[in-house]
Amino acid sequence: MVQSYYRSRNRDFTLLQGDCIELLTQFDFQFDMIFADPPYFLSNGGISVQSGKQVSVNKGDWDKSQGFVKDNKFNFDWISLCRDKLKEDGTIWVSGTYHNIFSVAQMLTELGFRILNCITWAKTNPPPNLSCKFFTHSTEFILWARKNKKITHYYNYELMKEINGGTQMRDLWILPAIAKWEKSCGKHPTQKSLPLLARIILSSTKEWAWILDPFTGSSTTGIAASLLNRRFLGIDREKDFLEISKNRREEIEDVKIREEYRTRISKYSNKSIKKLLEIQNREPYFGPDLPIYQ
Template identity: 75%
Template sequence: MSVFYRSNNRDFTLAKGNCVEVLSQFEFQFDMIFADPPYFLSNNGISVQNGKQVSVNKGNWDRSNGFEQDNNFNYEWIKACRSKLKDNGTIWISGTYHNIFSVAQMLKELNFRILNCVTWAKTNPPPNLSCKFFTHSTEFILWARKSQKVSHYFNYDLMKEINGGSQMRDLWVLPAIAKWEKTCGKHPTQKTLPLLSRIIMASTKEHAWILDPFAGSSTTGIAASLLNRRFLGIEQEINFLKLSKQRREEIENNKIRNDYLNKICKYSDKPISNILELNFNSPKSYYGKDLPF
């Protein structure tokens, strides 16, 4: 296994390689997994970015290889992740209609229990250029637990508090990626920190271990570090690994770290910092169980 980077306090590790191959090389189980796999939507279409027409093609990794191969791909990586998830652990998987139905079917075949299908309604979606159908403004995030019988962790009280005292629903109105999240560079499918922070706070305790098998620019890992969790990201592309490293080193700067936390807290009806007693000054050092490499 190739460890590309590890932060000084060991809360953030990046491994280079194919996630199925990397996960087969060590024994360790995580509290939570977030996965943003290929959506299979690189079909030579056109979208809008910063007011300009751009191709929707992300790369060969995002192209569909047909029904059977796409399903087999989802089955294999989810199976690999299942063996690295604690019995009371949960997995979150994002997607659109291009891939999410396949993901749901593979979760069922691998005996996960699907808990929710969260709809992320973006406050700033790109316009529909063709004007022949509705504007795409949502993504879906499946939340599932490993065991049918072993209960999972859910911070119900916190989710209720940051939702103004009402039960949080499975419709989340949050922005798409913002300029302040791209200071180190861009990733074509980068998720937003407010979204990942909510997911992490909902389903883990502080110091939990979180895995992202398709790390990309490691928004999962940045959110984990900001919220005092620990993270392993797996990524094949060297440029994305370099971007992830830059982003993690960026939040060693206390001013930037503090700024990011305040921006995350903005999307709560109650200051998250008051609830979690977050450390706004510097990343914590960790003790206890560590990755076996």
Template identity: 65%
Template sequence: MGCNFPYYQSKERDFYLLHGDSMELLRQFDHQFDMVFADPPYFLSNDGLSIQSGKIVSVNKGDWDKSGGFDFINDFNRQWLTLVRDKMKDNATIWISGSMHNIFSLGQILNELGFKILNVVTWEKTNPPPNFSCRYFTYSTELIIWARKSDKVPHYYNYSLMKQLNGDKQMRDVWRLPAIAPWEKSCGKHPTQKPLSVLTRLILASTRPGAWILDPFAGSSTTGIAANLANRKFLGIDQDIEFLNISKNRRLEIENPQKADFFRRKIAGFIDNSQLNEFLESEKLKTDIKVILGFCRAKDLKKLKSEKVFYFHAVESENNVKDFPVGLFDANRLILYSGGRSKPTVLTGLHGEIKTIDLKHKTLIQGKEDSDTEFYYEIVLDEVFNENDGLKFALDAKLLFDKSDAKNIKLFQQYLPALTTWEKVLNALKP
């Protein structure tokens, strides 16, 4: 991650905690995230009173939540949003939870900095605490702004899953989910802890497996726990060591697979208590898809768009076809990349599902009879190439293959077809 020592790092390197002021720490490391969730101070600690579990309590959360007026709130939001924007991939999105006290400031600053607001989700608590003063309606909602970094670059949205969770009707921007429950507080209390159900829904809606998620105001790291339970990765920052301890203990708690399974079954917002596990399994299978990366010269791309068949030169040595990438014949998907010499290696956006792969002699291929190359691999796709703008990115080859996979790394460097997985391609997407 390239920053100074984390306060905690999980064995699996999928959960990092940094201790300190986000305004400083965000400047000190270099990493691009797929998604951000932020639950910044609401500036609510105004010495008022509220009711919690039947008892009258102060609304004060801590010094970090005391307001210094409108200008202070605007300056604070401008500062952290500028720093966080810099840490987002161009196709990344940000979710910001707020209340009427800071949401207008957040909306204004998001627009000012060039974000594009996609939705303002209303989380309606199914079990809100009663209103103590009896002079207002009961506060039963929180707002969560969803915005993308850039007006121009498309974002990811798992439309079909969201529809499925809403009984096969389009998911709306009002989410009826319960407030925090006692089983979520097994490692200690944070005064403004968010429920796992809210975080799980927004993570599944806006990220793919393996995505990196940042939370600059992590608190008890609900974001990180939801991320890891759903096979995503997390970096959280908080200035309070007590909250980082709760975070670390929550992460250690889910090292136990039974505990993790218990949480996945308890998380609300699913049709039944096994739906989340089933969905995560199906997501895993999808990302384990084997992918052939096929090289194509930039000038041939246009012609290929209407094609269903793609040829690779087979590697030859003294007229024998040498062993090609291991498992090439098991591959399910073909993705074309381009570039070379002084140009960067890029995914072209062209991809297709593989129907058949055959090794063929040139005499059996129309138009290639006179070629210097004797043998070709012929890949026939289910349909003509699809073009997806989300797959048009510069590639970091180090992220495409395991370090130990010397063979495919070499093939890729020589612009020959190399074998990887869909999960690795998604991880390697570098805007």
């Protein structure tokens, strides 16, 4: 029996606690889109900088490499389960760095996905390189793939073109890393930015689409989904992260905060997005519950 850790009052945002590989086998519901931010396998004892202070890059045991074979098997297993949870015309986005993205690309290919793009997210505010012995790390990669090679997917080409000033959106996105205002309910060590997830969601889903995040963390995917009138299921093992997710979702029940966040997102696009967000400023949608409960 699948039990929710949390559900928003309008049922657009659901959280499950547990291992995604175990939970995804327990229901048959299929999603329009999946965003996954899996372990990058980069917790190697190094140091970085946050807010001007040296900090360890170690995120936890879940982020440590188990070796080439086990890392590949882990990626194969969760991607395989996610494939089963995608609609036939659905797409998946997977973020990473060089530590894991090549393994992810290999597993996507082996499992029959068609890779559509490799987005390069160039951060406008990356942390400095303390060693001064190599180039500063300032990018992450996001693979976008569709489930079936022969079944077309949804892409809001015209909106992306409009966001990009009237020209085709390229696969290089210059967007900020997480900002201070996104940490109001606590901080996740690998938290993604709302402007980034908003662009991903707007480009590849329609209104009221169902979105899955199997490594939800602090649920930036879900917060962006809710702000953009999509529906969301997030899975994570860590109660502390799920509590941050819950608090973030309840925070945007406040209309003023909700509109403030929409305004901040619109700064990284243009007036067309602002108009779109204004159109979507309606009463909360009370749709059908996620049909995964027994």
